[in-house]
Amino acid sequence: MGGYGDVQMIDENGLRMDGRSPGDIREVTIETGVIPVADGSCRMTWGTNEAIVAVYGPMEAHPRKIQRQDRAVLDVAYNMAPFSTTDRIRPGFNRRSREISKVTKDALESVVMLELYPRSKIRVTIEIVSAEAGTRCVGLTAASVALADAGIPMTDLVVSVASGKINDVVVCDLNKEEDNYGEADLPMGILPNSGELVFLQMDGDLSQEEFSQAWEYNMEAAQVVHGMMVEALKGGGSQ
Amino acid sequence: MGGYGDVQMIDENGLRMDGRSPGDIREVTIETGVIPVADGSCRMTWGTNEAIVAVYGPMEAHPRKIQRQDRAVLDVAYNMAPFSTTDRIRPGFNRRSREISKVTKDALESVVMLELYPRSKIRVTIEIVSAEAGTRCVGLTAASVALADAGIPMTDLVVSVASGKINDVVVCDLNKEEDNYGEADLPMGILPNSGELVFLQMDGDLSQEEFSQAWEYNMEAAQVVHGMMVEALKGGGSQ
Amino acid sequence: MGGYGDVQMIDENGLRMDGRSPGDIREVTIETGVIPVADGSCRMTWGTNEAIVAVYGPMEAHPRKIQRQDRAVLDVAYNMAPFSTTDRIRPGFNRRSREISKVTKDALESVVMLELYPRSKIRVTIEIVSAEAGTRCVGLTAASVALADAGIPMTDLVVSVASGKINDVVVCDLNKEEDNYGEADLPMGILPNSGELVFLQMDGDLSQEEFSQAWEYNMEAAQVVHGMMVEALKGGGSQ
């Protein structure tokens, strides 16, 4: 986390520079069926983040050595397009993307009913084409919508939200400027029906009280976003 | 293409700096059977270009997943040796070589009777050990001679020649100095018996009339080179 | 080899800067069973060199294409840890390590009775965690102890020692300072029971007489180290 400098990001009324209250999230839009050749897909914007996700499968897993006799394998890749950030990103190997791919896969495997498709493969590709702050949350949330759009059975959707801290105040869903001066970041992946978790990361500095507040904000925001996901899946539908 | 500067490359009699007329090609030599351990091979010099090509096969295609039930697979690699150019070339991955390997393979697959050798592999390796200008043409032409030297049935030989433009004049077979100031390059892969094409690239700037002239030069030069290829295959022969 | 400068490394009594006579080796310690999860292991210190070796196997060789019907395959890797040298070593591909891995494998294959374990694999990993001079010798020697610790049958142990030349004097087992000014290095891998060789490298400049002296020192030192290896294998033993 950055966290240096003494820039004032919260005004005297407790509002943030973009007018949000501490617990508010940015504007979110969700659209399904956006990739005609995919089995399921989702475009999600969140502030000026934009993630596009394609799901292919269940399909034959090859080479055969990756097959599992009792379940499908889930192949998850998270990537940032070269033009998604202020400074261009060079294509290719990237430790950050590898780690996010792995934890996203870990989260999705917790809900996808892989045992229904032995010996097959389901491929989930998350592309961030515009990045603000919180891309891993947008990607994971959009991925669960795309899986639903593809008709892959899941025990629940996953909603991912992050809260953080600026100017020693806990706030939900940091935007880019807040993130530059942020003192902590707590992304979570929440099952909206049970309130359980499948994804959790955190870095920075949070006291136990601040931590509880951030946790609470995430839980509340997850309910809001969940409503929009359900709406999008009713309305949109894959082509 | 370079194309800048106002260096005069054509004299008042319409002759080029090395004395050639616009439609003339450089000196060419062709030799077969130059690699004792290969099934077929060819060394071709063209100006101060030198290409060496080895053909191995038909042989077992492995790993098995690359095998095709109804035909042989053709494996074609074009490479420039480190000492083939004025500035040394670092060995290793190279987008230009990958593209030339691909289009050369596409051209050769159009004439090699792959269906005669199901489940097998034929490997063609083109090494440029001295480069002037037009190495992709020399490599493709030498590869078709080496395939014939290996006794691989083909529907026709492939002759590859390039024409271009210097000082707004269309000329055939640019040499190195001409290429440095060249304004266009049109390499073609021609079947000498039918006049059909299996390879075509072009970059630079050619009006429709210039384009027709360059095309014509290539067609004529192909007949000249074809005669030398047939001669070499009669005389040489693999060891 | 370095070999420049006129630093005096041998005193008037013919002793070296650390007090050793020309034929003496540095202090050596050998310990087995140091890696609880491995089938055999060895930690060897030699001066301030420290090598740790793990042996896994015999185990199933996969993928199947690496299997041999009539013997086990031996997989040997030599590597220097990033913190093993004064200047940190970047992890990753390294031509020097690849070559040392190969010649170490060649040496060990000469004594391990691979034919007893058809279709299986034995994996030997040599990690240099502290490097002074002569790490390839320490690694090879420690590897043969670790193989014995794993109970893998061998026709003999391998003892590896190097002699060299400083100030035009042939000496055994160069330490780091001597190596910086060394004029030659002759590492050998010796079977202590027969006096035969399975490993030999050399670089630098040695007259035929100097070469014979260096050879002789190595043969003598091998007997000394062999005694310690036998002792360690009696005393230690894998857990």
Add this chain to the structure above:
Amino acid sequence: MSIPIVPKLLRAHLSDLSANNARIDGRSQWEGRNLVVEHSILPRAEGSARVRMGDTIVLAGVKFQIMQPYPDRPNQGGLMCSADVRPIAGRNWEAGPPSPEAIELGRVVDRGIRESGCIDVDSLCIIPGEKAWQVILDLFAVSDDGNLFDAFALAGIAALRNATVPAERFEVGEDYALPVSKTPIMCSYHKVGGRFVYDACSREELGGDERIHITLGDDDNVHSLQKGLKGIFSPEEFSEIMTNARERTKELRKIVDSM
């Protein structure tokens, strides 16, 4: 890219259609698919475009970096064009280093734009010998239903024409529109069922033979050609598609120029 096995049935079906002067999706021989070109769609890019041709969708984004000019060309900046087809775009595209197909795609599109001279590299100089702009055009496939070449080329030139040089952010002056003086347009033809057609869809690519890419400039001059895949064609066939390309590029250029 993993190579799908071509079903003989598909080839036979395409041949039958071709014999009846028909195509698998009902189009005529020289008819393109529905086309939508949008620009300014990527908030972090200095120029961007989205092209949709039927079910093929691509993005193009322009970014700028400051480079040191090459010693022998102290007054020139640079143009770099990179095409990436990642697994999102279709089930046969795989992760990993760029496949020969993706390399060819990027290089062919790059040549068409570069050789047209639409970007004057001398105009990219900031301080001679010290600083110049490097223009980076990234092409990104979202959905591959065939003919990525034309979609990339169109998105590429549209994104360049949409680009603003971010001089303020780099503290070297005021922002200005990237000067793009020409509009090179690529048209691609695939041989399907024995004849060439314009703008093949993926089933036509799968069951077809060679493809030819033609990039023409504002004055009909040829800037780039490429024949790809196994196949033999005659001078007469080439002449026919070149004639078509002269018409078609004019239509497409109007769309881009009017943006």
Add this chain to the structure above:
Amino acid sequence: MSIPIVPKLLRAHLSDLSANNARIDGRSQWEGRNLVVEHSILPRAEGSARVRMGDTIVLAGVKFQIMQPYPDRPNQGGLMCSADVRPIAGRNWEAGPPSPEAIELGRVVDRGIRESGCIDVDSLCIIPGEKAWQVILDLFAVSDDGNLFDAFALAGIAALRNATVPAERFEVGEDYALPVSKTPIMCSYHKVGGRFVYDACSREELGGDERIHITLGDDDNVHSLQKGLKGIFSPEEFSEIMTNARERTKELRKIVDSM
């Protein structure tokens, strides 16, 4: 890392044990294995430590390089943390580029140390804008019997606290102890047989589900969290392990601080 097939028998056995409040190696739910922390064990490193937790053994070594500070932070040096699990450490670890598992390991340990602020990057400046120290912490697994995360984190902070800045060798002043102001400690919990346990051994990792890593600072502040692997957990479960982590990190911090 090659992924071993998990025998159903092992999972069943672990479930039975768990139902009886027992563990496969006889420990209780929150009990750690035998712990030995040593320092100054690598002659070529500027700081080093060896940690043994049961049959898991790791090394940590600190090296220094001189770097040019980033233009926007001219007074700051850097910290780099790299974890490597090579084939020596266990039969399922394979040679080659770092696996996703090894990448996650390194990044999670890195975050815990970095985010605690235990190293003041401003103190690493030598000449503002020109020279600063880059601290490189290399974590190296010798024997993997489970819970490499905690072993790496512990060896890492111990090695840093043991490190001497080699200013003399680089001819920029006199050597001095690297200032390390805090002692972040990681505790890891695996879900085994349906409940979380502390400090899982490799058989528990193999037959278990998700794991959670918690790094706490001197004042119990949270510096890093990570959930890994497939699995679902409740807020109550998380609350329970967080409570345990607050106790356990205090005990471990004492060991490190007393060295």
Add this chain to the structure above:
Amino acid sequence: MSIPIVPKLLRAHLSDLSANNARIDGRSQWEGRNLVVEHSILPRAEGSARVRMGDTIVLAGVKFQIMQPYPDRPNQGGLMCSADVRPIAGRNWEAGPPSPEAIELGRVVDRGIRESGCIDVDSLCIIPGEKAWQVILDLFAVSDDGNLFDAFALAGIAALRNATVPAERFEVGEDYALPVSKTPIMCSYHKVGGRFVYDACSREELGGDERIHITLGDDDNVHSLQKGLKGIFSPEEFSEIMTNARERTKELRKIVDSM
């Protein structure tokens, strides 16, 4: 390099031949194959040679670059030797990153040339601390019928002796012949059918055991040794091949020195 399965029949045949003091191609134990050394055969290289030993053919090319000397050796240039065995040279050589076999080849040839001191790196200095020549020797296999080591080493030293420093092209003075003061020569011996032979052909390599490479200098001093492949040899065997190498290197040195 893909590893061909060694037919037991070939090994048995080679043993029988050896027992009768014969070799598979009719040569005697210490007899080399037909040798042709040519120079100045690569128009773009500053020095070049082609060596043909029986059906083994290799090329060597010398190129020059300007480098900045290392801080601790401001008056020295450098020598880099790189060996590449690409698929052209034989059906078992494969494309891709250099195999362990190719790496060993390059490093052994490099050491023989480097350690002989035949190139005085001090003579490569242009401006102390600023500019020096880097000599790059590229070895390239055209046809591998065995003993690439000796062919590479011979072509390498011949190409270096043939090289002209291209000072004019780099605008740092007049061209001059690269000073090469010595002629290190490598001789290689393979154990075939239980005894060592000189200059093995590929069938002998395939059905043989270990190989030993010896590089001797003008005064018979040893500059480099390497034992490769699985096999055990005695001091007596080594002594015998060393004696042979002293004779043979003299003959080969005459050929190179007379060019």
